[in-house]
Amino acid sequence: MARLIKTEKEVEGRYSEQWVVVEEDALEQWPEGPLRTVGRPATRVDGLARARGEARYTQDIQLPGMLHAAVLRSPHARARVKQIDLTPASELAGVRGAVGPGELDVLTDEPNYEGEAVAAVVADTADHARAALEEISIEWEVLEPLLDVDQALARESFLSDPKLYERGDIERGFAEADVVVEAEYRTQSVLHNALETHQTICEWEGETVNVYTSTQWLWGVRDEVAAAFDLPKDKVRVICRFMGGGFGAKGSAGDYTMIAAELARRTGRPVHCRLDRREENVNSGNRNPTIQKLRLGARSDGILTALSADYVCLLGWDGWLPPTAGPVQMLYACDNVRTVEYGVRLNSPPMDAFRAPGFVEGTFGLECALDELAAKLDLDPLELRRRNHADHDPLDERPFSGKQLMECYRRAEPHWERRHEVHARADGPWKHGVGIATQLWYGGGGPPSYAWVRLAGDGTATVLTAMQDIGTGTRTAMAQIAAEELGLPVERVTVELGDTAHGPYAVVSGGSSTTPSMGPAVRAAAGDVARQIREIAAQRFDVEERVLSLAEGKVINADGGSWLLEEITGLLEDGQILGKGARGPNPAGMRVMTYGIQVAEVAVDVETGEVVVERIYAVHDIGRVINPLGAESQIEGGIIQAIGHSLSEQRLLDPRSGKVLTRTLDAYKLPTIADVPEIVSELVDVPDAHLTNLGSKGLGEPPIVPTAAAIANAIRDATGADVRSLPITREEMLGALHEADERRRVPERVGAAPA
Amino acid sequence: MVVELTINGNAYELEAPVGRTLAEVLRLDLGLTGTKIACGEGHCGACTVQLDGVPVLSCITLVHTVGDREVTTIEGLREHPLVEAFVEADATQCGFCTPGQIVTASALLAANASPSDDEIRHAMAGNLCRCGTYPKIERAIHTVAGDGGGS
Numbered sequence: 092m093a094r095l096i097k098t099e100k101e102v103e104g105r106y107s108e109q110w111v112v113v114e115e116d117a118l119e120q121w122p123e124g125p126l127r128t129v130g131r132p133a134t135r136v137d138g139l140a141r142a143r144g145e146a147r148y149t150q151d152i153q154l155p156g157m158l159h160a161a162v163l164r165s166p167h168a169r170a171r172v173k174q175i176d177l178t179p180a181s182e183l184a185g186v187r188g189a190v191g192p193g194e195l196d197v198l199t200d201e202p203n204y205e206g207e208a209v210a211a212v213v214a215d216t217a218d219h220a221r222a223a224l225e226e227i228s229i230e231w232e233v234l235e236p237l238l239d240v241d242q243a244l245a246r247e248s249f250l251s252d253p254k255l256y257e258r259g260d261i262e263r264g265f266a267e268a269d270v271v272v273e274a275e276y277r278t279q280s281v282l283h284n285a286l287e288t289h290q291t292i293c294e295w296e297g298e299t300v301n302v303y304t305s306t307q308w309l310w311g312v313r314d315e316v317a318a319a320f321d322l323p324k325d326k327v328r329v330i331c332r333f334m335g336g337g338f339g340a341k342g343s344a345g346d347y348t349m350i351a352a353e354l355a356r357r358t359g360r361p362v363h364c365r366l367d368r369r370e371e372n373v374n375s376g377n378r379n380p381t382i383q384k385l386r387l388g389a390r391s392d393g394i395l396t397a398l399s400a401d402y403v404c405l406l407g408w409d410g411w412l413p414p415t416a417g418p419v420q421m422l423y424a425c426d427n428v429r430t431v432e433y434g435v436r437l438n439s440p441p442m443d444a445f446r447a448p449g450f451v452e453g454t455f456g457l458e459c460a461l462d463e464l465a466a467k468l469d470l471d472p473l474e475l476r477r478r479n480h481a482d483h484d485p486l487d488e489r490p491f492s493g494k495q496l497m498e499c500y501r502r503a504e505p506h507w508e509r510r511h512e513v514h515a516r517a518d519g520p521w522k523h524g525v526g527i528a529t530q531l532w533y534g535g536g537g538p539p540s541y542a543w544v545r546l547a548g549d550g551t552a553t554v555l556t557a558m559q560d561i562g563t564g565t566r567t568a569m570a571q572i573a574a575e576e577l578g579l580p581v582e583r584v585t586v587e588l589g590d591t592a593h594g595p596y597a598v599v600s601g602g603s604s605t606t607p608s609m610g611p612a613v614r615a616a617a618g619d620v621a622r623q624i625r626e627i628a629a630q631r632f633d634v635e636e637r638v639l640s641l642a643e644g645k646v647i648n649a650d651g652g653s654w655l656l657e658e659i660t661g662l663l664e665d666g667q668i669l670g671k672g673a674r675g676p677n678p679a680g681m682r683v684m685t686y687g688i689q690v691a692e693v694a695v696d697v698e699t700g701e702v703v704v705e706r707i708y709a710v711h712d713i714g715r716v717i718n719p720l721g722a723e724s725q726i727e728g729g730i731i732q733a734i735g736h737s738l739s740e741q742r743l744l745d746p747r748s749g750k751v752l753t754r755t756l757d758a759y760k761l762p763t764i765a766d767v768p769e770i771v772s773e774l775v776d777v778p779d780a781h782l783t784n785l786g787s788k789g790l791g792e793p794p795i796v797p798t799a800a801a802i803a804n805a806i807r808d809a810t811g812a813d814v815r816s817l818p819i820t821r822e823e824m825l826g827a828l829h830e831a832d833e834r835r836r837v838p839e840r841v842g843a844a845p846a
Numbered sequence: 847m848v849v850e851l852t853i854n855g856n857a858y859e860l861e862a863p864v865g866r867t868l869a870e871v872l873r874l875d876l877g878l879t880g881t882k883i884a885c886g887e888g889h890c891g892a893c894t895v896q897l898d899g900v901p902v903l904s905c906i907t908l909v910h911t912v913g914d915r916e917v918t919t920i921e922g923l924r925e926h927p928l929v930e931a932f933v934e935a936d937a938t939q940c941g942f943c944t945p946g947q948i949v950t951a952s953a954l955l956a957a958n959a960s961p962s963d964d965e966i967r968h969a970m971a972g973n974l975c976r977c978g979t980y981p982k983i984e985r986a987i988h989t990v991a992g993d994g995g996g997s
């Protein structure tokens with residue numbers, strides 16, 4: 092029976108309550124450990140298509156008669172258009188239309204950051220369109236941008252109200268502390284730089300618009316386009332079968348989609364609007380910089396008595412306040428906590444979610460400060476973390492739905508113990524060290540999410556759901572889940588996704604929510620089919636349904652006999668067995684999180700400031716693992732992005748003009764294959780007993796969370812220097828070494844700041 | 847201006863204006879979209895093809911400079927053992943960089959049948975992968991080289 096319930100929904104740490112209708116979830120969780128297909132390494136079902144260059148990404152789609160749009164973006168961080176005339180551009184040969192401020196919501200004549208869209212032209216080729224932009228006659232009044240964070244704070248230029256959180260009595264907490272650590276940490280802005288840039292092709296068919304777009308969320312784009320063009324939602328069809336990376340920045344429709352839709356409507360032809368790499372680096376979102384002031388108090392036995400943190404998040408002109416205080420609030424048991432988060436609005440390009448937004452930044456500050464505390468307490472950093480383990484959610488005393496963090500700590504122990512031999516590697520100016528950091532993040536997913544499964548007469552199954560595979564391997568994971576439930580080899584399952592017209596509603600591929608949201612729905616749909624197969628077989632062969640099970644492509648009778656699945660489905664010839672499944676609710680009154688710890692080994696050249704990451708060990712708890720091979724890739728990918736975040740990546744803004752200086756992949760330093768250390772990873776792989784019929788959580792984000800802090804802590808272990816600002820460039824490193832030298836010369840009193 | 851090309855063993859003759867890049871001809875004129883464009887300015891390697899076996903960036907190669915050199919794209923390497931090896935090693939996540947990676951790696955293996963880790967890193971450093979498949983790429987190349995993995 093369908094049940095109407097109110098459930099808590101979480102995406103990237105943002106909670107909301109919503110009504111959902113859930114079907115009774117009749118399926119028990121599978122037993123722990125690798126099964127026939129689930130829990131065993133599977134190569135990607137779409138791997139060949141991608142590797143052979145057959146997979147068609149949005150960028151590869153060429154529709155007959157397709158035109159190309161180019162966008163005039165503000166060259167100024169803050170300005171007003173005094174006069175604009177599109178005519179000279181529209182009159183050029185090959186140009187088919189133009190649109191300016193006042194004609195479309197995403198176009199403005201008062202841009203508030205560099206790159207904000209002002210006008211667009213559409214032409215026969217992308218070159219024609221770009222050339223035509225040059226001909227638009229425009230007169231600017233350039234205004235003074237607000238770029239200085241102190242000034243912004245003084246003027247209270249906030250995107251939303253500052254967020255205050257308090258529990259216990261922070262003053263009493265510090266009074267009870269034997270040791271206090273106080274420090275400021277800074278993190279930089281980094282750019283997503285997915286290799287496929289943001290882009291959309293729109294094509295109208297009567298009252299329907301087909302939107303081919305590189306997106307992490309088909310349904311979100313559908314809703315935005317429907318609202319913008321005042322269409323019934325299902326008159327917008329959104330398609331993305333192969334997607335070239337998102338990392339958080341492709342969660343919404345974007346100006347390029349609206350521009351393509353409008354120009355396609357006007358010209359009656361398909362229109363492609365594609366950001367080039369330079370636009371991508373200015374205008375497609377970024378991880379916002381933070382300034383963090385932390386104060387930690389602990390008793391001499393290491394028990395935390397007070398945590399206080401002020402976060403200034405430089406969001407840019409738009410966006411939202413990510414949960415930067417999350418780790419301080421939730422990672423450790425501490426009675427007295429106070430956090431304030433300011434979301435500062437500046438005339439710089441808007442932030443967007445970037446793989447574990449907020450927690451990456453917040454974990455860097457907290458986990459570095461914790462090691463500084465451990466040093467003062469002369470306590471083993473791993474032991475300090477164990478002593479402050481949160482047995483239940485410190486926010487509201489809720490039980491955690493499943494938490495294997497202590498097991499992660501136990502498995503990390505031998506890697507942490509390597510530090511003695513690592514120290515011994517010191518050679519000339521090269522010092523070696525080991526550091527750890529703990530990971531906490533969401534990743535439980537939630538309803539609504541649906542899937543259908545159809546089983547054909549030849550005994551092959553197709554999973555239909557309008558979700559996306561953004562490169563995380565969800566197609567493969569869904570195929571494994573359906574195969575497991577149907578007792579089929581994975582080769583006999585096809586997953587059709589990426590089209591809102593071909594399958595039911597699915598969750599955003601963000602917030603590590605895809606597998607935990609979609610997996611249970613797919614399993615339920617396959618379970619629905621499996622039940623029908625047993626019912627049909629029972630009637631056909633005159634046996635009791637409860638003695639039948641599905642395995643190895645057969646229906647197996649408890650007495651040992653079996654029939655090939657095709658013997659049953661074949662009866663129907665072209666008839667199909669159809670199943671549907673919905674994601675059930677999250678466990679009421681429980682907090683669902685993911686956990687882990689990473690151990691970094693680094694080498695630092697104390698003369699030049701060069702830092703080399705030599706090894707990362709990672710262990711995470713994400714409940715049941717569906718595909719260990721894909722999971723390992725996710726972990727490696729997250730860690731490699733984190734190494735870029737830690738050491739080389741940084742969006743540079745000109746402090747006076749607010750223009751982005753790092754616009755190319757030459758100027759913006761992504762990690763290359765030569766920057767990759769040895770990465771050793773494992774997953775605890777114990778299903779979360781309370782979470783859905785699967786017990787699985789998401790893994791997209793956890794691996795990127797603790798790496799930067801682990802690296803900084805390893806640097807302290809190697810050199811005694813406190814690096815508190817990302818990225819750890821040579822300059823930053825040499826500065827920290829210099830400070831450490833100074834400190835050694837003027838020894839501090841042990842016990843430091845008075846409590 | 848007419849240009850004659852040999853691509854993956856097939857001869858083509860087509861009209862291309864001066865300034866047209868090889869990548870544009872491959873992708874837009876011939877529909878060979880396995881070659882990807884990620885930066886269009888020579889910084890990422892996604893558009894890598896081979897000219898007489900040498901990896902070049904097709905986004906900054908003008909089609910009229912190709913001459914009689916043989917063009918090999920991912921479409922011409924679909925049966926190369928690296929393709930299977932990339933899938934087996936899980937060296938493709940979003941896959942957008944993958945064709946370029948395979949084109950570069952196949953040129954490496956043709957020149958050096960069993961490259962060391964350092965040689966692989968040197969040869970592949972111009973092919974960016976934002977998803978971070980690098981460890982798996984190394985593994986895939988080693989498998990094909992038949993040396994069973996790196997040092």
Ligand code: FES
Binds near residue numbers: 887889891
């Ligand atoms: S697309 Fe040619 S190097 Fe980036």
Ligand code: FES
Binds near residue numbers: 938974976978
């Ligand atoms: S697999 Fe996504 S960029 Fe390499």
